[in-house]
Amino acid sequence: MKELVFSGFGGQGVLTAGLVVSQMAIDSDKEVTWMPAYGPTMRGGTAHSVVKFSDSIIGSPNMEEIDILVAMNGPSVDAYSSLVKEGGYIIVNSDIVPENQVYPENVNILKVPCITLASRVSNPKGGNLVAIGAMIKKCGLFEKDEALCSMNRFFMDKGKDKFRELNTAAFESGYSI
Amino acid sequence: MKELVFSGFGGQGVLTAGLVVSQMAIDSDKEVTWMPAYGPTMRGGTAHSVVKFSDSIIGSPNMEEIDILVAMNGPSVDAYSSLVKEGGYIIVNSDIVPENQVYPENVNILKVPCITLASRVSNPKGGNLVAIGAMIKKCGLFEKDEALCSMNRFFMDKGKDKFRELNTAAFESGYSI
Amino acid sequence: MAKLKKAPAVWGDTHHPFCAGCGHGIVTRLIAEVLEELGQLDNFMFSLGVGCSCNLHHFFRGDKMQCAHGRPAAMATGMKRVSPESVVMTYQGDGDAAVIGIAETLNAAYRNEKITAFVINNALFGMTGGQMSWTTLPGMKTKTSVKGRDCSLTGDPIKLVEMISSQFNVAYAARGAVHTAKDINRTRSYVKNALESQIKGEGYSIVEFLAPCPTNWGISPIDSLKWVDEKMLPFYPTGEFKTRKGD
Amino acid sequence: MAKLKKAPAVWGDTHHPFCAGCGHGIVTRLIAEVLEELGQLDNFMFSLGVGCSCNLHHFFRGDKMQCAHGRPAAMATGMKRVSPESVVMTYQGDGDAAVIGIAETLNAAYRNEKITAFVINNALFGMTGGQMSWTTLPGMKTKTSVKGRDCSLTGDPIKLVEMISSQFNVAYAARGAVHTAKDINRTRSYVKNALESQIKGEGYSIVEFLAPCPTNWGISPIDSLKWVDEKMLPFYPTGEFKTRKGD
Amino acid sequence: MYKKMLTDKIVHVYNLIVACILKIIRVLIQIRLVFVQEVLKGMGNLIIDRERCKGCRFCIAACPKETISMTDEFNKSGYNFIQVNRDSCILCGICYTVCPDGVFSIEE
Amino acid sequence: MYKKMLTDKIVHVYNLIVACILKIIRVLIQIRLVFVQEVLKGMGNLIIDRERCKGCRFCIAACPKETISMTDEFNKSGYNFIQVNRDSCILCGICYTVCPDGVFSIEE
Amino acid sequence: MSTRKMMKGNIAVAEAAVRAGLDFYGGYPITPQTEVLEHFSYRMAQEGRSFVQAENEIAAINMVIGASVCGRRAMTSSSGPGMALKQEGISYAARYSLPYVMLNVQRWGTGLGSLDTSQCDYWRETRGGGNGDYNTIVLAPSTVQELVDLMYESFDIAEKYRNAVLILSEAALGQMMEPCIMPDYKKAPKLPEWRFDGTGKRDHGFGSQTDMTDTVRKKREIMQKNEQRWESYMTDDAEYIFVAFGLPSRVCRDAVGKLRADGEKAGLIRPVTLWPFPVNAFKEPGSSIKGFISVESNDLGQMVEDVALTSKLIFRDRAMPVYSYASGRALPSVRKVVEHYYAAKNGKIKEVF
Amino acid sequence: MSTRKMMKGNIAVAEAAVRAGLDFYGGYPITPQTEVLEHFSYRMAQEGRSFVQAENEIAAINMVIGASVCGRRAMTSSSGPGMALKQEGISYAARYSLPYVMLNVQRWGTGLGSLDTSQCDYWRETRGGGNGDYNTIVLAPSTVQELVDLMYESFDIAEKYRNAVLILSEAALGQMMEPCIMPDYKKAPKLPEWRFDGTGKRDHGFGSQTDMTDTVRKKREIMQKNEQRWESYMTDDAEYIFVAFGLPSRVCRDAVGKLRADGEKAGLIRPVTLWPFPVNAFKEPGSSIKGFISVESNDLGQMVEDVALTSKLIFRDRAMPVYSYASGRALPSVRKVVEHYYAAKNGKIKEVF
Numbered sequence A, B: 001m002k003e004l005v006f007s008g009f010g011g012q013g014v015l016t017a018g019l020v021v022s023q024m025a026i027d028s029d030k031e032v033t034w035m036p037a038y039g040p041t042m043r044g045g046t047a048h049s050v051v052k053f054s055d056s057i058i059g060s061p062n063m064e065e066i067d068i069l070v071a072m073n074g075p076s077v078d079a080y081s082s083l084v085k086e087g088g089y090i091i092v093n094s095d096i097v098p099e100n101q102v103y104p105e106n107v108n109i110l111k112v113p114c115i116t117l118a119s120r121v122s123n124p125k126g127g128n129l130v131a132i133g134a135m136i137k138k139c140g141l142f143e144k145d146e147a148l149c150s151m152n153r154f155f156m157d158k159g160k161d162k163f164r165e166l167n168t169a170a171f172e173s174g175y176s177i
Numbered sequence C, D: 001m002a003k004l005k006k007a008p009a010v011w012g013d014t015h016h017p018f019c020a021g022c023g024h025g026i027v028t029r030l031i032a033e034v035l036e037e038l039g040q041l042d043n044f045m046f047s048l049g050v051g052c053s054c055n056l057h058h059f060f061r062g063d064k065m066q067c068a069h070g071r072p073a074a075m076a077t078g079m080k081r082v083s084p085e086s087v088v089m090t091y092q093g094d095g096d097a098a099v100i101g102i103a104e105t106l107n108a109a110y111r112n113e114k115i116t117a118f119v120i121n122n123a124l125f126g127m128t129g130g131q132m133s134w135t136t137l138p139g140m141k142t143k144t145s146v147k148g149r150d151c152s153l154t155g156d157p158i159k160l161v162e163m164i165s166s167q168f169n170v171a172y173a174a175r176g177a178v179h180t181a182k183d184i185n186r187t188r189s190y191v192k193n194a195l196e197s198q199i200k201g202e203g204y205s206i207v208e209f210l211a212p213c214p215t216n217w218g219i220s221p222i223d224s225l226k227w228v229d230e231k232m233l234p235f236y237p238t239g240e241f242k243t244r245k246g247d
Numbered sequence E, F: 001m002y003k004k005m006l007t008d009k010i011v012h013v014y015n016l017i018v019a020c021i022l023k024i025i026r027v028l029i030q031i032r033l034v035f036v037q038e039v040l041k042g043m044g045n046l047i048i049d050r051e052r053c054k055g056c057r058f059c060i061a062a063c064p065k066e067t068i069s070m071t072d073e074f075n076k077s078g079y080n081f082i083q084v085n086r087d088s089c090i091l092c093g094i095c096y097t098v099c100p101d102g103v104f105s106i107e108e
Numbered sequence G, H: 001m002s003t004r005k006m007m008k009g010n011i012a013v014a015e016a017a018v019r020a021g022l023d024f025y026g027g028y029p030i031t032p033q034t035e036v037l038e039h040f041s042y043r044m045a046q047e048g049r050s051f052v053q054a055e056n057e058i059a060a061i062n063m064v065i066g067a068s069v070c071g072r073r074a075m076t077s078s079s080g081p082g083m084a085l086k087q088e089g090i091s092y093a094a095r096y097s098l099p100y101v102m103l104n105v106q107r108w109g110t111g112l113g114s115l116d117t118s119q120c121d122y123w124r125e126t127r128g129g130g131n132g133d134y135n136t137i138v139l140a141p142s143t144v145q146e147l148v149d150l151m152y153e154s155f156d157i158a159e160k161y162r163n164a165v166l167i168l169s170e171a172a173l174g175q176m177m178e179p180c181i182m183p184d185y186k187k188a189p190k191l192p193e194w195r196f197d198g199t200g201k202r203d204h205g206f207g208s209q210t211d212m213t214d215t216v217r218k219k220r221e222i223m224q225k226n227e228q229r230w231e232s233y234m235t236d237d238a239e240y241i242f243v244a245f246g247l248p249s250r251v252c253r254d255a256v257g258k259l260r261a262d263g264e265k266a267g268l269i270r271p272v273t274l275w276p277f278p279v280n281a282f283k284e285p286g287s288s289i290k291g292f293i294s295v296e297s298n299d300l301g302q303m304v305e306d307v308a309l310t311s312k313l314i315f316r317d318r319a320m321p322v323y324s325y326a327s328g329r330a331l332p333s334v335r336k337v338v339e340h341y342y343a344a345k346n347g348k349i350k351e352v353f
Ligand SMILES: Cc1ncc(C[n+]2csc(CCOP(=O)(O)OP(=O)(O)O)c2C)c(N)n1
Pocket: C049, C050, C051, C052, C053, C069, C092, C093, C094, C095, C096, C097, C120, C122, C124, C125, C126, C127, C128, C133, G028, G029, G030, G031, G057, G081, G082, G085, G112
C-alpha cells in the first residue's frame, strides 16, 4: 500500500493532483482511495488530498503514515512532514517553500521549482503536474508512459483534452528534473 | 384505601363529583388521588373520574378494584361494574339507567333517581350531588356533617358559594333516600 | 324518487363527530358536493392538518393522510408531484395553516404548487381547547388571552388569504363564510373555482372559511352565527382575492 | 491625529474572513459604525444565522450567539424580552431569513417584536456553495438550478421586505444596496433608522442588503458590482418601505 | 406488508369475508336509516334524519316559512332534535343548505 | 461552571495571567500595524493597511481621481494588494466607503 | 396541613416554575400539556415576567435559548411531536452549555399519537434526539407533589452544571389531581457571570469547538457522579426487583405490597433521574437478588436497556436476567404486574437481556 | 474492470438512488451532504422524476411522506441539525408504516457542529429521535461501493417491511472518492396495493391505533430476525474483538492486520446494520474471546451500549468486558486503535460495561 499526500494553498491544484495519481492507480487495476480536505465555500486557506492505493482492500482512508508528501507550500511541510515514514519522500515546491524550511531526518527531500518550471512551458497553473512528473521520476510508482497516459485520460474525461500538450509538457519538465 | 369511580355522560358532573369527594378526603387528612378521563375539546361522549384515598401513600392512581361505582348512565355500568369488588357498591342513577340493566353478583346495588330528586329541590343539575349524598348514607366513608361541610367548602373555593343551599338540598335529598 | 339534495355519499355511514353548530360540518359538505359535481369522487386525496380537521378520518370517505401539525401543504406537494392527475387538497385549521404551518403554507403558494388548500378559520385553536390563534380577533378572550387579546403584545391578527394573493403568483384565492344560506352558496362557488383551477393545472388555490366554533367560543350555535357576522366579517372580508379569469 | 474614518474597533484585531469583494464586509462595517454613532457599542447582542453570517464570530466583538439555521428572530425574541434595554439584532442571510427561517422571521414581524433584523441577500445559499435560494433571480444559474432558475417549476422569487412591510404592522423596513458609494451611504442611513426605531421602542425593524457574492456567482468582484446594478436592483428595488415617521 | 406474508390463498378468503361483513353492515345501516327517516307526506318530500340532528337550531333560524321547531325528545346521541311542519314547507331547501349535519334531504 | 469549581483564588490568578497575555498580544499587534501601514506623506493622511487588502479593486473603480492601482506584490494572506498615488489623492474618502475590508483610514 | 390543596399536575408544575423564579416561558399548545401554557399565559404577566405563545415549538426552544444566554431562568414545555421539533434547538443549547428546563408531558404514540398516558419518549430524552453527543438531565416525578418539588429544584440543577434539565411527566400525571403544598417564591438568584449583557466583555464560557469533546465527557462524569437519584422499596432481601419510574412505579409499589402479602420477596427501584441512570441503586440489594423486571408504559420497552446495562456493570460474576413488561398504550395494572412477577419467577417469560 | 470509475461518495450514492428507481426526492442543502441534493437537482429532471428543493427539512420529510403514501420510491437526505428537524416526520411515517429512505451524511458536533466526519448520530438514528415507539432500519456502509450497493437495495428492504431505511454515511465517506461500479437501472417495481390512488377504495394497511403496539412489536421481531448484517474479520480465534462500523471499521481492519503481524489475536466485527444490531455476529467467535472494544468516531461512545447489551445477551456464564474508544472529532488512527487494544489487554483502561 502506498500513501501519498498532496498539500498546498487553495488554487494550487492539490486536489486535482491527488485525482490524477488516483487515475494512474485505477488504470493499474489497483484499489484506490482519495480523500480531500473539504469545508465551506470561502476562498483561501489550505487544502490537501490523501491518496492511498494498493493491490488489496484499503483500510483506513486517513492520513496515517505517509510514503510521499507533495508539499506545494511551507505550511504543508510544517503540518505533515512528521507523518512521513522513514525513507519516504517529500517533494517540495521550492518556488514558495523557503530555503530555511526544516525537514525531518531520514526522509528524502526533493526540491522542485514547480512554478518556475511550469511557467517555462507556458503552463503557469501546472505546478501540480510538474510535481507529479518529478514524483514519478523519483519514486517510481508507475511507468512513465502509463502515468502520462492516465493523466491525459483523466483530463480528457473531464472534457479538458485541449490542454493535453500543455499538461504533458508540465509533467515532462518535472520528470526531467 | 378506598377506590371510587364516578362515571356518566359529559355534563353529568362526574368529574366534579370526584373532586367533591376528594375534598372530603383531604379534609380528613387523607392522601388522595383524583384521576379524570380527558380528551380533546369536543362535546358529548362519556366521562369518568377515579378517586382513591387512604391514610398512607397511594400507589396506582388507576382504576384497579373499585369499592364504589357511581354510575350516572347505563354505559358506565357496562364498562366498569365488573371491576367492582365483591361486597362493593354500585350507586345507579335510576332515572337514566334502564330497569333491565344487568349487574354483577355479590355487589350491592343502590338505585337513586338522581335527576328526579335533584329537580325536586330545584337543582336539576345537582344529580351528581344527590348521588354523593346517597353514597355517604349508604357507604359511610365520612361523617355526614363533615362531608357536607367539605362539599360546601369545595364550591366556595371555586367561587360558587351562592349555590350553597341548592347544593346542600341536593345532597340531603340523596342522603335521605 | 331521486334525492335532489342530501347528505353527501362520501360523508360515509358514520355521522361526523363535529360539535353542534360547528362550521366544519358545512365546509366538508360543500367540498363533498363540489367533488361530486366535478366528477372527482374517485380521484382525490386529502392531506389533513391536526386540529378538528382530524375528524375527517371518522366520516369522510376517500384517501386521507394524517399529516404532522402545520405541514399538510408539504405532504400534499409530495402527493401531487407523483399523482399529477389526482385532485390533491389540504384540509386544515387556521392554527395549522397560518401559525405552526405558515412556512409550508406560504411555500406551497410560492411554488404555485398545483394543490388546493382549504383552511377553516375559527379564530382559535379548537381541538386543544380554545387557545389564541394568529387569527384571534383583537380583544377576543381565549384560554391564553384570558383578558382579551392585547395586540400591543401579540401583534395584529394575520390575514392569510390577503397575504397569499398579494405576495405570491398563485392561481386562486378566496375567503368565504358559512353562517348564512347566501354565504354558504357563494362559498360553494369558491370551492368549485378553486378545485377547477387545480384541475385545469393553473396552480395553487386556497379557500379560507370563516367557521363558527360555538364550543370554544363559549356561546350557543345561534349566537355563533351572529358572532361571525358581527365580529369576524368586518375583520376578515369575504370574496375572491385572486383568479386566473382572463389570464 | 484623530482618525476620521477607519475600520471599526468592534471589528476586532483579526481581519474578517469574507471573500474578496464580499458584501458582508461593507454591511458589517456599516452596522459597526452606526452602533458606535448611537453609543451602543457596550449594549448590543447578535443572534446569528447560519451561513456566511457565522463569520461574525471570528472578528466582530460583542455578545453574539450562534442560532440554529433560520431561527435567529426567535432567539432574538428571547434575548430582547429579558434584556429590553439592549439593542438586539439578527444577522442572517437570505436563505436563513427568507427560506428555512421564513416562519420565525415573519412571526417576529407579526408580533412587532422590538428587534432589528439584518438580512444579507446575495441571491443564493453562499456558505454551502451556491444553491438556489428563494431570492435567486429568474434564469439565474446556481448549483441546484444548473440550467438557470425556471420559475414555472420553482415559483417566483420572494421579496421579503415588501411582504413584511405590507402584511405586518412593523416599525421600519428598508432595502439597501452596497455596491456603490452612494448606495452604501444611503444604506447606512437605513441601518441607523432601523436601530433608532428599536431604541425608541417602536417595534420591529428590518433592513435587507443586496450584497455581492463573487465567489458563488462565479465572477470577479468588479463584475459582481455590475451584476448587482444590472440584475438585482431592477428586481429588488431599494428604499424605505415602512417608517413610523409621522406616526 | 403483513398481507404479503400470508399466502395469496389466505388473502383471497380474507378479502371475501371482509367484503361480506361490510355488505351486512351496510344493509343494517340502510335499515336503520329507513327506520329513523320521517318521510313527510303530502306535497313536500322533505326527509329528515333525526339521528343526525344536533339541535343547533340553524335551520329554525333560516327557514323562511318558520316551519321548523324543536321537539323535546332526545335522539340516540343525546341531542334534542327538530321537527318540520310539513303544511307550510315550500321545499326551498334552505334548511338543507344551512344544516351542518346533513339532516335534511329533498326528494322529487 | 468550570470556573465555579475552581477556588476563587485560582480564578483570580488565572484572570490576571489572561489579562497580561492579552495585553502583550495587543502591543504586538500594534507594532505589526505600524509596521505595515504606509503613512502617506504630504498633504494627505490616507493610511492603508495592505495586510487587510484582498485585491477586489472596488476602490480602484470608485476613486474619482484614479489614484489607486494594483501592486504586483502579495500580502501574507496571499492577496495582490493596492497602492495609492498620494499626489493626486483628494482625501474624499470614497475608497474607505467602498472597501469591504477596512484597508483605508483617513487622519486629520 | 392547612396548605395542602388539590392541584392538577399540569397547573401545579407550572406554578412551581413561577415560584422557582422563571423569567421567560416560550411554548406552543399541545394536549396533554396545554394547561401548563395556559397557566403561564396569565401568571407570568401577573408577576411581570415574560410569556410568549410561540408560532411553533422550534421558535419556542430558540426563544428559551435567547433568554437563557442572557442568564435568565427560562423554560419550555410540550408533548410527543412538539418535543420532536425541539431536538435541533436542544442540541444547540447543549453546544453552549446553557441551563434551562423542559417539561415533556408524554402522550402515547408515534406520529400524531393519542392523548393516552405513556412513557414512550424515554429513549429520545435520555439518548438525545438532536445531533451530536450531549446529555440531558432527565427527572421523572411520580406524584403531583414530586412534580412540584422537582420543578422547583430543576433550575438550580441546570445552573449548577450549565446543562439542560428535562422533567419527564406523563399525560395522566399532568391531568390528575393530588393534594400538594406549593413552596414559597424563591429568592431571585444572582445573574450568572457568563451571561450576555450587551457589553461583549464577559467570558461566556462557551469554549471552543475543540474543547467540546472533553467538555461533554467531563460533564457526563460529574453529573453521573453527583446526580443519581432514586427510591428503593423493599429491595434489601428481594429476589425480583421491579424497576419503574413515574406512574408505573406507583403501580409496582402496590404490586410489591400484594406480593409481599403473599410471601413473595418482591422489591422496587424507582429511578428519579433517568439520566444519569441511578446505577448506584443497583448496588444496594442483597445477594438474594435473582432478576430485575423493567415495567414501563410504552410499546417496545425502552428503559429495560438501561436496566440491562446497569446489571451488566454491577453484577460481574453471574448473568443477571432482566425482564421487560411494557404495558403499551395504558398504565400497567397491579394485577398484570403481579402476573409478570410470577411469570418471570417461574420461567414463563424469557429475560430480554 | 472497465466500468470502475472514481466517484465521490455523495455523488455515487445519489446516482445509485436514481438507478434504484427513485421517484421523488425532497431535501434542503447542508454540508457535507449538499452534493447529493445537487446531483438529484438535475438528474431527476433528466429522468422525468420529481425533485423539490424544499423550504426546510421538515417540509422535505413531509413531501417524502406524501410521495411514499402514493406508493412511490421517495427519499430525503441531510446531516446533523437537518436530520434533527425531520424527527417528527419520521415518527408520523412510522405510524403509517410507510417505506422510504433517508441518508444522513453525519457531521461532527452538537448545534451547528462542524464539517468534520463523525458517527455522532448513532443513538438518535438507532433509538429514534421522534415521539413514540418505532424502529428504523439503519445501514452503515464503509466504502463508496458499499454506499452504492446499500442505497441500491434500500428501497427493496423498505418496501419489504413497509419501514423506513436510513443510510448512515459519514462526512468523509461522502467527500472521498473510490473506484466503483454503478449498477444498471432497476426495473420499476409494481406499485403497491396499499397505495393512495385517489379512489379511496384501497386498504392502506395503516391499521388502527389500537393495533400499533402489536404492529411495532411484530415488526421489530421480524426485522431483527431477518435483517442482521455484518462482516467478521479474523474473529474465530480472537481474544479481543473490535466492533466498528463505517470508516472507523476500516481503520480497525488495518489495526487488526498490524496486531496480527505482532502475534496478537485481534479481530473485528463490522456491523452493517446498526439497527437491527447484528447480535448473531457475537455468537461466532470462539471461546478464546476475552473482550470487545467498541471503536467509534464520536465523543461519548454510543454504539458501545449495543455492544454491551449484546455481550450480556450472548455471554451468560461470565462477565464479558466491553471497552470503549471514542475518537472524538476525527477518525481514529490505526496507531491509536492499536494502543487501545494493548491498553485493554493490559488492564490500562477499564471496561465501561
Ligand atoms: C407539533 C404539534 N404541536 C402542537 C400540537 C397540538 N395541536 C393539535 S391541534 C392544535 C391547534 C389546532 O388549531 P387549528 O389548526 O386552528 O384547528 P381547529 O381545531 O381550530 O379546527 C394544536 C396546537 C400537535 N398536535 N403537534
